[in-house]
Amino acid sequence: MLAPAQRQITDALSTVARDGAVRAGRGLSGLMGQEIAIHVPNVRLGTKSDACDAVGGEEQVVLGAYLSMTGDISGHVMLLFPEKRAFECVDLMCGQPIGTTVESDELALSAIGELANIVGSAFVNALGDYAHLVLHPTPPVLLNDMAIALVQSVYAEVMAQSGDILMIDTVFEDHSGETAGLLIVAPDPECINLLVREAA
Amino acid sequence: MSTLVSDQRRVSVGIGQIAVSNDPNEVLVAYGLGSCVGVSFYDPATRSGGLVHVLLPDSEGRVSDGKEPARYADWGVAALLGELTRRGASKASLVIKVAGGAAVLGPANAEKFKIGARNAEAIKEQLKRLGLRVGAEDLGGTKGRTMELHMAAGRTYVRTAASSPTEL
Numbered sequence: 001m002l003a004p005a006q007r008q009i010t011d012a013l014s015t016v017a018r019d020g021a022v023r024a025g026r027g028l029s030g031l032m033g034q035e036i037a038i039h040v041p042n043v044r045l046g047t048k049s050d051a052c053d054a055v056g057g058e059e060q061v062v063l064g065a066y067l068s069m070t071g072d073i074s075g076h077v078m079l080l081f082p083e084k085r086a087f088e089c090v091d092l093m094c095g096q097p098i099g100t101t102v103e104s105d106e107l108a109l110s111a112i113g114e115l116a117n118i119v120g121s122a123f124v125n126a127l128g129d130y131a132h133l134v135l136h137p138t139p140p141v142l143l144n145d146m147a148i149a150l151v152q153s154v155y156a157e158v159m160a161q162s163g164d165i166l167m168i169d170t171v172f173e174d175h176s177g178e179t180a181g182l183l184i185v186a187p188d189p190e191c192i193n194l195l196v197r198e199a200a
Numbered sequence: 201m202s203t204l205v206s207d208q209r210r211v212s213v214g215i216g217q218i219a220v221s222n223d224p225n226e227v228l229v230a231y232g233l234g235s236c237v238g239v240s241f242y243d244p245a246t247r248s249g250g251l252v253h254v255l256l257p258d259s260e261g262r263v264s265d266g267k268e269p270a271r272y273a274d275w276g277v278a279a280l281l282g283e284l285t286r287r288g289a290s291k292a293s294l295v296i297k298v299a300g301g302a303a304v305l306g307p308a309n310a311e312k313f314k315i316g317a318r319n320a321e322a323i324k325e326q327l328k329r330l331g332l333r334v335g336a337e338d339l340g341g342t343k344g345r346t347m348e349l350h351m352a353a354g355r356t357y358v359r360t361a362a363s364s365p366t367e368l
Binding site for chain 2: 048058059061066078141142143144145146147148149150151152153154155156157
């Protein structure tokens with residue numbers, strides 16, 4: 001792929017990610033009854049190693065969720081947290097001091113699933129609006145596995161059709177503190193062409 | 201497992217890569233096989249062995265540029281057999297283990313993400329085509345696996361994020 005096209009895609013998806021973050025923050029705040037802001041300070045294309053490094057390395061056990069988008073186009077969306085960050089996120093969502101949650105019990109997993117649902121769906125909806133497409137996020141599948149196994153499986157899927165992994169650093173913040181996860185988006189090639197057209 | 205852990209040198213075998221060894225202090229490791237499949241060969245006679253980390257089922261006739269010599273099942277199995285026979289291993293004595301091919305993005309997506317199952321199928325087909333018999337396998341499921349070939353005794357171990365290593 002040509003560098004200018006890559007830059008166009010990254011720029012377009014940065015716009016989508018920022019819009020998605022605002023929507024997700026609104027949804028999350030409404031659900032939790034407290035202000036939770038979501039920022040996306042960094043949007044970049046990367047390799048599978050880059051994605052694993054961003055969540056603590058290949059063998060790091062991560063928590064998160066996967067959802068796919070269906071409709072006019074298809075693609076893959078995954079929100080991943082190193083375990084410690086996931087627990088911090090659960091604390092933020094539950095309005096309890098960071099450090100309260102220390103294990104991935106049922107409550108923690110369902111909170112992460114809900115969070116991924118809100119963030120992933122917001123991104124998919126923002127993308128749909130941006131590219132004038134009808135897109136539907138699928139229900140999230142909870143993930144708790146080695147980072148590389150998850151990233152590799154999405155990578156294999158898009159590499160089978162050729163494509164890049166888009167990595168969006170996602171920061172969650174409330175009045176008492178902040179934590180961060182990684183949103184991975186792997187659009188299908190058809191989606192990339194559409195985005196290039198929209199961004200042009 | 202060996203008690204000489206401190207003397208062991210771990211050699212990471214990345215996606216699409218191959219490693220061969222006859223050094224008893226080496227452990228060849230494929231970390232976090234999701235839909236990928238790892239294949240280990242060990243020849244007790246020459247005490248040589250190898251591990252490949254396969255990403256996709258079929259090269260569809262593409263020729264390797266050498267960067268990822270085990271990217272596809274057909275490339276990987278042929279490359280591993282070639283490397284070991286060059287080192288004097290005989291086809292008949294190879295101990296062959298296969299692991300991976302999971303649907304880590306959930307059973308609900310297993311139907312969509314068929315790559316794990318297709319990889320496992322392709323590996324077995326390649327082995328069969330080359331007249332090689334699988335000694336043991338740990339394939340499918342929904343959990344990622346790390347696969348290790350310990351050159352000291354030619355043993356292969358598999359573990360998941362939640363389980364300790366067990367011999368395959």
